[in-house]
Amino acid sequence: MTLANALKGRVWLVTLAALIVLVIVNAYLQSNLFTPRVLKSNLTVFLPLVLIAVGQTYVILAGDIDLSVGAIVALVNVVTVTVIAGIGTEDAAAVLAGILAGLATGVACGLFNGFLVAALRLQPIVATFATGILFSGIALRVLPTAGLPVPAPYWRTYAGGLFALPVVLWIFIAVLIAVGILGARPFLRHLTAVGGHRAAAFQTGLAVTRVRIGGYVLAALFSAVASLCLTGETASGDPLMGGSLALGSVSAVVLGGTALSGGSGSAFGSVLGALVIGMIGNVIFFAGLPFEYQTLVKGVITLAALAGGVVIARR
Amino acid sequence: MTAALTARSVQKRFGAAVALSNAALTLERGEVHALVGANGCGKSTLSKIIAGTVQRDSGDIVVNGAPLVLSSPAEAEANGISLFYQELSLIPQMSVEDNIFLGREPRNGAGFVDRKALAKKADALLQRFAPVAGRGLNSKARVSDLSPDQRQIVEIVKVLARDPDVVIFDEATAALDHRQVELFFRIIGEMKDKGVSFLFISHRLAEVFAVCDRITVMRNGESVDDFVTAETDMDTVVRAMVGDIAHDLDPAPSTDFTSASARLVVQGARGQRLQDVSFSLRPGEILGLGGLQGQGQSILLQSLFGAEPLTGGRVLIEGRPVVVRTPRAAVRHGFGYVSGDRGRDSALQGRSIFENMAIAEWVAERRRLVWPGRLQARLSEIAQSLNTKYPSLDAPIDALSGGNQQKVFIARWLATNPVVLLLDDPTKGIDLAAKADFFRLVRNLAAAGAAVLFYSSEDAELIGLCHRVLVFNSGRIVAELERAELTSFNLTGAAYGSAA
Ligand SMILES: Nc1ncnc2c1ncn2[C@@H]1O[C@H](COP(=O)(O)OP(=O)(O)OP(=O)(O)O)[C@@H](O)[C@H]1O
Ligand SMILES: [Mg+2]
Numbered sequence: 001m002t003l004a005n006a007l008k009g010r011v012w013l014v015t016l017a018a019l020i021v022l023v024i025v026n027a028y029l030q031s032n033l034f035t036p037r038v039l040k041s042n043l044t045v046f047l048p049l050v051l052i053a054v055g056q057t058y059v060i061l062a063g064d065i066d067l068s069v070g071a072i073v074a075l076v077n078v079v080t081v082t083v084i085a086g087i088g089t090e091d092a093a094a095v096l097a098g099i100l101a102g103l104a105t106g107v108a109c110g111l112f113n114g115f116l117v118a119a120l121r122l123q124p125i126v127a128t129f130a131t132g133i134l135f136s137g138i139a140l141r142v143l144p145t146a147g148l149p150v151p152a153p154y155w156r157t158y159a160g161g162l163f164a165l166p167v168v169l170w171i172f173i174a175v176l177i178a179v180g181i182l183g184a185r186p187f188l189r190h191l192t193a194v195g196g197h198r199a200a201a202f203q204t205g206l207a208v209t210r211v212r213i214g215g216y217v218l219a220a221l222f223s224a225v226a227s228l229c230l231t232g233e234t235a236s237g238d239p240l241m242g243g244s245l246a247l248g249s250v251s252a253v254v255l256g257g258t259a260l261s262g263g264s265g266s267a268f269g270s271v272l273g274a275l276v277i278g279m280i281g282n283v284i285f286f287a288g289l290p291f292e293y294q295t296l297v298k299g300v301i302t303l304a305a306l307a308g309g310v311v312i313a314r315r
Numbered sequence: 316m317t318a319a320l321t322a323r324s325v326q327k328r329f330g331a332a333v334a335l336s337n338a339a340l341t342l343e344r345g346e347v348h349a350l351v352g353a354n355g356c357g358k359s360t361l362s363k364i365i366a367g368t369v370q371r372d373s374g375d376i377v378v379n380g381a382p383l384v385l386s387s388p389a390e391a392e393a394n395g396i397s398l399f400y401q402e403l404s405l406i407p408q409m410s411v412e413d414n415i416f417l418g419r420e421p422r423n424g425a426g427f428v429d430r431k432a433l434a435k436k437a438d439a440l441l442q443r444f445a446p447v448a449g450r451g452l453n454s455k456a457r458v459s460d461l462s463p464d465q466r467q468i469v470e471i472v473k474v475l476a477r478d479p480d481v482v483i484f485d486e487a488t489a490a491l492d493h494r495q496v497e498l499f500f501r502i503i504g505e506m507k508d509k510g511v512s513f514l515f516i517s518h519r520l521a522e523v524f525a526v527c528d529r530i531t532v533m534r535n536g537e538s539v540d541d542f543v544t545a546e547t548d549m550d551t552v553v554r555a556m557v558g559d560i561a562h563d564l565d566p567a568p569s570t571d572f573t574s575a576s577a578r579l580v581v582q583g584a585r586g587q588r589l590q591d592v593s594f595s596l597r598p599g600e601i602l603g604l605g606g607l608q609g610q611g612q613s614i615l616l617q618s619l620f621g622a623e624p625l626t627g628g629r630v631l632i633e634g635r636p637v638v639v640r641t642p643r644a645a646v647r648h649g650f651g652y653v654s655g656d657r658g659r660d661s662a663l664q665g666r667s668i669f670e671n672m673a674i675a676e677w678v679a680e681r682r683r684l685v686w687p688g689r690l691q692a693r694l695s696e697i698a699q700s701l702n703t704k705y706p707s708l709d710a711p712i713d714a715l716s717g718g719n720q721q722k723v724f725i726a727r728w729l730a731t732n733p734v735v736l737l738l739d740d741p742t743k744g745i746d747l748a749a750k751a752d753f754f755r756l757v758r759n760l761a762a763a764g765a766a767v768l769f770y771s772s773e774d775a776e777l778i779g780l781c782h783r784v785l786v787f788n789s790g791r792i793v794a795e796l797e798r799a800e801l802t803s804f805n806l807t808g809a810a811y812g813s814a815a
Pocket of ligand 1: 329332333334352353354355356357358359360361401704705713714715716717718719744745746
């Protein structure tokens with residue numbers, strides 16, 4: 001009774017517990033888990049999903065959903081590498097131009113999604129599924145086959161360190177700070193209100209359309225940053241990048257305690273959810289399961305984690 | 316001096332349905348002005364047009380002498396207009412304080428929400444209602460955890476927090492008991508003295524006559540009459556509203572039920588807010604639950620219906636103990652439950668009127684397959700007998716006026732022919748004529764053998780309908796009034812009598 005009460009509306013506590021269990025199991029299976037090198041490589045693998053899940057949270061809080069985030073990752077990636085290659089030099093200025101072009105592309109995608117869903121009132125699932133195909137199509141048009149390596153300064157910086165800490169950790173910390181700042185702004189309350197009861201939010205005088213578009217732009221922006229991270233990791237362009245990220249991000253958001261119906265949840269929870277999903281992959285890999293069982297077991301564990309959170313939250 | 320607000324020949328259609336054909340009213344500065352009329356006559360629609368939520372097709376709205384377009388709620392608010400929404404404009408998942416200041420959060424220098432200032436302001440505003448707020452209403456509480464009257468108080472506070480010059484209260488007292496109403500009227504009086512103008516919508520004419528300076532009557536989307544309250548009487552106003560005489564309710568005949576065996580027996584029921592509640596109810600009997608708001612009456616009804624847990628005690632139907640843990644089980648045991656809290660308990664939002672009416676029937680009859688045709692005829696008959704105004708059974712429920720929605724939910728439960736009918740402030744928002752029809756239907760059901768438990772926030776309803784009333788205080792039954800002792804004086808006395 002008291003435990004259930006304490007957990008009410010705090011599914012992320014369950015997620016945190018699951019994460020700790022997974023870390024313990026992983027440490028048991030992989031003795032060198034707590035070495036800086038392994039921690040860093042794990043974080044590098046998890047970071048894109050963390051970013052996208054955070055962005056997805058803002059859309060879901062507002063009662064919408066964005067299935068195009070994976071395609072945005074691909075589009076931002078090919079735009080970034082193409083712009084850098086187009087400039088032709090291998091210096092920081094070219095890299096910066098590429099990154100800015102990628103971020104701008106992300107924002108444009110978010111605005112487009114938001115316009116379709118909030119202004120034209122298309123169904124979010126259908127609309128963003130369709131725009132996802134559209135963005136993938138554009139990505140393939142921009143860069144038909146994988147290739148175009150990014151200059152060394154880009155991937156060296158990403159893989160390197162800054163003030164004694166790896167860059168990926170700095171990015172992770174920056175994400176947490178960004179989440180904190182967004183959480184303290186009135187905008188987050190407006191998003192939550194719009195997702196909680198749209199008619200009431202409108203009657204209260206909130207600019208519902210603008211708020212929903214804002215959610216989509218945030219999601220796309222975080223996806224764009226995730227894409228830039230992936231680009232730093234793969235060091236080249238790939239129009240098929242990020243295929244499974246959309247549904248992965250939705251799972252992470254739900255695992256983190258955000259209601260799919262909108263109106264309650266937190267981006268910090270989604271960070272935990274994304275880490276849990278990443279750790280599930282790790283544990284399965286190190287458990288030495290035959291390859292053909294890995295996906296199946298991953299599905300079962302993810303389902304159990306999702307169901308566990310839901311069952312506990314409902315009581 | 317110019318009027319605070321004038322509406323002239325306002326028209327509004329929703330598709331083919333005409334909601335307003337010629338609405339007009341003049342609201343003077345510092346007056347309390349009543350807007351009355353039957354369900355579906357257009358009161359809420361006119362209010363929403365003035366508040367910028369709904370766009371009019373034609374007509375003028377003049378505020379302080381200036382004609383305005385009012386294309387959004389924010390714009391209306393900027394002109395000092397604030398509306399208490401009949402169906403409330405609160406976000407259930409958010410806290411009371413966040414709701415009160417939604418969209419106008421105090422910020423600090425960095426553009427962050429200043430939580431301390433927000434909490435302090437919210438507490439100061441809620442403080443005014445503290446004596447009647449009841450348990451659990453504080454600035455941190457989640458709105459979805461509050462009772463209907465508490466939510467209405469939050470909506471009132473939210474409206475007042477906007478420092479409006481013109482306030483529209485669309486059935487703001489519908490779930491409030493008389494103590495809460497008194498305090499609310501005192502606050503209206505204070506603000507009125509400062510020059511704030513009020514448009515007051517209510518189906519409780521006694522309240523209208525208690526606070527309003529003038530009365531505008533609407534009928535079928537049209538403003539048909541204006542009265543100065545001091546120069547008229549209720550009969551005149553009612554006649555203007557319905558176009559004919561009032562439907563008066565004769566008191567229940569006293570009947571001797573002691574010979575019949577009990578239909579429902581509750582022994583020592585306990586729950587989160589119930590303490591040792593025992594009573595029995597015989598077929599044909601209408602048993603009232605009285606007392607101040609939130610003393611356990613609603614919780615008892617919800618517990619019997621399986622929507623709230625009982626932690627102790629026994630429930631017997633026809634002498635057999637039953638355990639009801641879910642509404643589904645309750646329906647199968649022959650319980651019916653009409654809630655006044657339609658937003659939370661009743662509405663299948665976005666679904667058709669037919670689905671909203673038939674849902675209980677489907678559960679009750681364990682139907683897997685249904686033939687809508689047969690059911691449709693029966694349901695529309697019940698809806699008709701309550702004078703429900705709806706375009707067609709296929710229209711979405713949201714298209715109905717508040718009172719007409721409530722009638723749909725009443726029809727839902729009457730259609731199942733319940734053996735025990737639980738009525739939880741069921742007349743919230745329905746007009747006088749429909750109320751009389753509803754009472755007649757309840758009496759007919761009772762006469763046919765149903766046992767009825769009836770909670771109302773209005774004493775007059777208890778007096779009019781019940782054979783016997785149990786008065787609640789703090790989750791206990793503190794008095795039992797027989798038909799002969801059933802007066803407003805005795806009810807009030809019993810409600811306060813043993814109050815701590
Ligand atoms: N969104 C809508 N779509 C279609 N019809 C509507 C809509 N809103 C209101 N109506 C219709 O307009 C008419 C007026 O409704 P309104 O809510 O203004 O009535 P009301 O006077 O407030 O009634 P009540 O006393 O029951 O609250 C009703 O016939 C209703 O069915
Ligand atoms: Mg109304």
